[in-house]
Amino acid sequence: MLRYNEGYKVSQILYKAFCKYYNSVQALQIIIDRWDVKYMTNNDTNAMKKKILELKEQRDAVIVAHNYQVDDVQEIADLVGDSYALSKFCAQNQHKVIVFCGVHFMAESAKILSPEKTVLLPEIDAGCPMADMVTAETIREYKKKYPEAKVVCYINSSAEVKAESDVCCTSSNAINIVKSIPDKDIIFVPDKNLGAFVAKEVPEKNIILWPGFCPTHHRITKEEVLKVKGLHPDALLLVHPECRPEVVELADYAGSTKQIIDFANNNSAQKMVIGTEVGVLHKLRKDNPEKTFYLLSQGLTCPNMKKTTLESVLISLRDMKYQIELNEEIRIKARTCLDRMLQMGG
Numbered sequence: 001m002l003r004y005n006e007g008y009k010v011s012q013i014l015y016k017a018f019c020k021y022y023n024s025v026q027a028l029q030i031i032i033d034r035w036d037v038k039y040m041t042n043n044d045t046n047a048m049k050k051k052i053l054e055l056k057e058q059r060d061a062v063i064v065a066h067n068y069q070v071d072d073v074q075e076i077a078d079l080v081g082d083s084y085a086l087s088k089f090c091a092q093n094q095h096k097v098i099v100f101c102g103v104h105f106m107a108e109s110a111k112i113l114s115p116e117k118t119v120l121l122p123e124i125d126a127g128c129p130m131a132d133m134v135t136a137e138t139i140r141e142y143k144k145k146y147p148e149a150k151v152v153c154y155i156n157s158s159a160e161v162k163a164e165s166d167v168c169c170t171s172s173n174a175i176n177i178v179k180s181i182p183d184k185d186i187i188f189v190p191d192k193n194l195g196a197f198v199a200k201e202v203p204e205k206n207i208i209l210w211p212g213f214c215p216t217h218h219r220i221t222k223e224e225v226l227k228v229k230g231l232h233p234d235a236l237l238l239v240h241p242e243c244r245p246e247v248v249e250l251a252d253y254a255g256s257t258k259q260i261i262d263f264a265n266n267n268s269a270q271k272m273v274i275g276t277e278v279g280v281l282h283k284l285r286k287d288n289p290e291k292t293f294y295l296l297s298q299g300l301t302c303p304n305m306k307k308t309t310l311e312s313v314l315i316s317l318r319d320m321k322y323q324i325e326l327n328e329e330i331r332i333k334a335r336t337c338l339d340r341m342l343q344m345g346g
């Protein structure tokens, strides 16, 4: 007979073997799905777009895409925008299905706001490493340490984290949200860079930063910026507040992806260096064919945002996957946090 320890070891081995098998089956399914789509559309982009539009009608679906999505996905979306615009749209639209071309926390936010709708995330593994840098449990510990403080969470966070927070914010409204909270002490999670940006603009508050960051934006260094500025001395520098404070310090403008696009569209400058994810260049160049845009760094690609393709959107609509599901108790609490942000506005 097996002793307890041996039994435990055997069960671990069987469990790992099952996980490997399950992952292999899933991976194989993804390969088969992609082949199927290529076969169905003859690998033709226009045929894929046509099929997506057909399925969209059949399903009564709306497709929303973040500004960091690949060009083809932006082209078929009904709305392309920043986190704030997309969450506002998802709270209000009348369709039965929302296909969210973005990362997990965005689709989750859409589900929090519209529980009666089917919310699909075309790529189940499209996550946000920064959102994973904070958990509900660690927030509870911080709240014990700072009982007087209010918790403001960046929308780049899980439903569980939102459920533990007082109010949500995006990069476009973080300053205004923090300003409108009457309390002095604010725990800001999870982005230390956005938190530092807010702290500088709202010095009357005591902002307790969380050590999270976006790996894509945080990698830009001051030295890199100075080098690019030297190469393009007549260009304006526009950056996202997820960049390090010393990078934001050197910029002519810092804002959300939509705010960067609006700034570039409305400014007479002909040359601009862009310090955010490469996806924004699509709209910038489309809206301003006469202007020149340089990407601040070649590393400005979010691998998770780039997972979604036309194929995955088509498969998502065809098979109605991957559906976002939430625990109702968490969802209701997280909704209060998001609703407060939407009521406070931009």
Ligand code: 13P
Pocket (backbone or CB within 6 Å): 067, 081, 082, 083, 084, 128, 156, 170, 171, 172, 214, 240, 242, 255, 256, 257, 258
């Ligand atoms: P915004 O579109 O709100 O600027 O968001 C940036 C971002 O990194 C989303 O993950």
Ligand code: SF4
Pocket (backbone or CB within 6 Å): 103, 127, 128, 129, 130, 131, 156, 214, 215, 216, 217, 242, 277, 302, 303, 304, 305
């Ligand atoms: Fe997350 Fe950064 Fe990617 Fe945005 S760009 S989804 S913050 S990893």
